[in-house]
Amino acid sequence: MNTTTAPGKRAATREMILDRAYAMACNDGLEGLSIGTLAQAADMSKSGVFAHFGSREDLQLAVLELGAQRFMDNVLLPALKTPRGLPRLRAIVENWCDWAQRYERGCVLLSAVGEYDGRDGALHDAVVRQQSGWRGQLEKAIGQAVDEAHLGRGTDVSQLAFEIYAFMLVLHHDAGLFGFEEARRRTLSAVDRLFASYRT
Amino acid sequence: MNTTTAPGKRAATREMILDRAYAMACNDGLEGLSIGTLAQAADMSKSGVFAHFGSREDLQLAVLELGAQRFMDNVLLPALKTPRGLPRLRAIVENWCDWAQRYERGCVLLSAVGEYDGRDGALHDAVVRQQSGWRGQLEKAIGQAVDEAHLGRGTDVSQLAFEIYAFMLVLHHDAGLFGFEEARRRTLSAVDRLFASYRT
């Protein structure tokens, strides 16, 4: 009857496996994912896990995609409820901070950049696609802030997206090394200075 | 006679191995280092390579230290020839950009942060020590710029170091994903805006 929601056993266990895999990849990166360890975490046999993905690479791709979807669901989507322009931009940054806190031990998407930016292959392509997609979303939100006259008319949208991204990168970086709270404080302070300097 | 410089065969081949290992770690990270592949690159046997370091971990530590030393030699040291204050700060940033360009495929020190910030162990400790040491150097150079009245008296030294570091992080990030030249342009532009906003 219901074609889209019909869970079926297969899809259900696949999601369960992916959930475990995502948790593992948060700590050890996508390269640290091993099917044996994952099977153990999922209370299944190696071959049982393997059968749900044709290869380790496809598993990694699925985990990466799950990460991207969760990032969007937690950072971008909730921010769409606040009015477009600077308020929404601030909401994105704050949600992003919460994301960084939740994944203080390591964000799958971010470690994937480090793992695959120098290589080539399907994972590299997926990372680039995902990163440039998110950067685009950020630029779109910035563009709206310009349209709403919350930011100066001459604002270089890509440049500002670049700079915001920089502060979120260093947030992840410093949170992992020196502790989250100070990093969060410095990040929000830096972003505030940034927005102020781009105001009309 | 000469106690400090006596090279000896041992030290020489050890350096040769480390040089190869460093090059490998630039592409694959410290976790990607395998003794077998390294031995192949060094035209030696696995056990021959292994004998120079008591364990893989000690090898990784040695490579990390070599990376830190080379970073200092290429980024900080040359900048000490320019007058302290803003000029030296700019020199550091420019040398850092060159560093990022040379290691566009991946910087050992940076990927080490991603690989070990969530774990614990000797490598984690070494990464933290090395990163906070470098941040301290950066803060020292900024403090001098304040003393020279190149930057405002009320400058938050740690905050500015945090922000500069952010732009160098995103430089590495974007250079690997989207190409170096645009990333360099945006980074220098961002740093200029930053310095201007901290002026007296």
Added chain:
DNA sequence: GAAAAGAACGAACGGTCGTTCTATTTTCAG
């Protein structure tokens, strides 16, 4: 309730990993 289809298992494969041990070669002082 039997038959067909799907999902998970368990064993095994060839390979690579870090590490250990012994033998061989190379280095260097006397």
Added chain:
DNA sequence: CTGAAAATAGAACGACCGTTCGTTCTTTTC
């Protein structure tokens, strides 16, 4: 030139890797 010491080679180890395959258990369908 000789003999001790250091450096390297080579083989082997147990463990884990991703993957394959045939079997077994479970679910669905008629």
